[in-house]
Amino acid sequence: MSSPEDITRARQIKDLQPLHDAWVQWTHTRESLQETLPLLADTDPAMRALASEEYNSLTSTLTSHVQEIFPQLLVPPSTTQHLSAMMELKSGVGGSEASLFLADLLRVYTRYANVNRWKTQIVASNQTDGGGLKDAIVEVKGDGAYDALRWESGVHRVQRVPATEASGRTHTSTVAVIVLPLAEEPEKMNCDDDLFSMEDVKIEVMRARGAGGQHVNKTESAVRLTHIPTGITVSMQDERSQHQNKRRAFQVLRSRLMDIKITKDIENRRTTRRNLVRTADRSEKIRTYNYAQDRVTDHRIGLSLMNLASFMEGDGVQDFLDALKRNHDEDVMEEMIADID
Numbered sequence: 001m002s003s004p005e006d007i008t009r010a011r012q013i014k015d016l017q018p019l020h021d022a023w024v025q026w027t028h029t030r031e032s033l034q035e036t037l038p039l040l041a042d043t044d045p046a047m048r049a050l051a052s053e054e055y056n057s058l059t060s061t062l063t064s065h066v067q068e069i070f071p072q073l074l075v076p077p078s079t080t081q082h083l084s085a086m087m088e089l090k091s092g093v094g095g096s097e098a099s100l101f102l103a104d105l106l107r108v109y110t111r112y113a114n115v116n117r118w119k120t121q122i123v124a125s126n127q128t129d130g131g132g133l134k135d136a137i138v139e140v141k142g143d144g145a146y147d148a149l150r151w152e153s154g155v156h157r158v159q160r161v162p163a164t165e166a167s168g169r170t171h172t173s174t175v176a177v178i179v180l181p182l183a184e185e186p187e188k189m190n191c192d193d194d195l196f197s198m199e200d201v202k203i204e205v206m207r208a209r210g211a212g213g214q215h216v217n218k219t220e221s222a223v224r225l226t227h228i229p230t231g232i233t234v235s236m237q238d239e240r241s242q243h244q245n246k247r248r249a250f251q252v253l254r255s256r257l258m259d260i261k262i263t264k265d266i267e268n269r270r271t272t273r274r275n276l277v278r279t280a281d282r283s284e285k286i287r288t289y290n291y292a293q294d295r296v297t298d299h300r301i302g303l304s305l306m307n308l309a310s311f312m313e314g315d316g317v318q319d320f321l322d323a324l325k326r327n328h329d330e331d332v333m334e335e336m337i338a339d340i341d
Contacts, residue, residue: 011082019073026065033058075329078147080262084182085146086123086255090135092155094173099132101158101289102175104312106136109149111314118142123248124238137252139182146181151324153179154286161291170292174285180255181262195257202226205242225249232256287320296320301327 036058039051089106091098113120118140125136140149156175161168183195205220222237223245234256236249288297289308296311297304303323310316 015077015081022065022069022073026062026070029058029061029065033062071333072329075332080150080181081147082143083146084118084139084141084143085149086180086182086252087138087140087149087152088135088178088180089133089138090176090178091133092174092176094158094171096128096130096132097158097160097162097171098173098175099128099134100130100162101132101156101173102136103131103133105156105175105177106133106138108312108314108317109138109140109152112317113140113142113145115314116142116145116148118145123252124236141182146179148321150179151321152177152286154284156287156289157285158289159291160289178259180252180259182251183254183258195254195261196227200228201253202228203246221245223249225253227253227257230257230260298324300324 033055036051036054039047040055042048042051087109089102091102094101110120119142121139121141123137123139126134128134154177156177158173158175159170161170165171202225204224204226206222206224207220221240221242222235223242224233224235225246226233232253234249234252236245236252239245239248286298286300288299289311290297291308293306294308295304295306296308296316298320301323303320305311305316305319307316
């Protein structure tokens with residue numbers, strides 16, 4: 001079995017690999033360019049033409065390294081890049097239509113996770129009579145899942161004509177998404193860790209309830225945790241046993257507390273420009289899905305894509321996440337330059 005030191009060293013090597021690859025490509029391209037320069041003055045017109053084409057290609061590659069690749073590699077590595085994610089989705093305004101859209105978004109994220117070979121599991125969900133979901137919690141396990149999906153935190157607004165709308169009137173509904181870092185579970189569940197002390201957690205057990213508040217379990221399998229210092233409350237009843245529900249509840253509590261810790265760290269580091277904190281604002285409308293115009297718009301960066309169907313199939317998600325990461329990296333670079341000045 002690998003030791004913690006071996007695991008840390010392996011991660012460091014993996015983190016440095018992009019820098020190594022970029023430098024090797026830069027060096028190789030420069031050497032090729034030097035070899036091409038004499039051929040530009042060749043007496044053979046065909047050879048000059050080939051050399052000119054090669055020169056333009058190599059110059060373009062070097063320019064890309066200077067303007068894009070090397071600056072990105074200067075951005076400090078994320079301290080959360082190895083974490084998995086826990087996503088909480090809650091329906092907002094719009095009633096049944098919001099619940100239906102929540103189910104749609106959940107499918108989007110599940111498909112996107114599958115493309116990235118991350119494992120997903122629905123931890124908890126509350127279905128509605130119309131086939132939608134009032135709320136849901138889903139685990140997305142895999143390196144990089146949290147850093148990729150954290151940009152989805154915020155309020156998602158959908159504008160479309162519900163299937164039940166006879167007059168064809170467009171309705172506006174919202175779904176709130178919260179992306180939390182998924183912390184690794186400790187070997188012992190009922191023990192202190194670096195995020196909380198057990199003496200600060202109030203544990204209550206009760207019978208699981210079904211629709212309409214009816215008891216559906218004769219044993220007390222449902223669990224509710226209250227973290228006294230923060231007032232965070234987590235209830236879990238979807239699992240079969242009290243032990244399983246308690247484990248899930250502690251997992252959610254740990255993720256929420258880690259999210260608070262990460263956000264506070266960001267606030268402490270940034271006093272004037274705090275893009276990530278704004279991005280994670282739970283009340284901020286971050287994206288609009290307009291079905292009539294076949295358009296998805298991200299309001300944080302002003303980016304619109306005119307293929308809503310592609311996004312809802314999970315294919316267009318990466319375009320937004322890439323743009324949001326570039327925007328974040330540019331902000332980090334500007335702050336680094338400002339600190340030097």
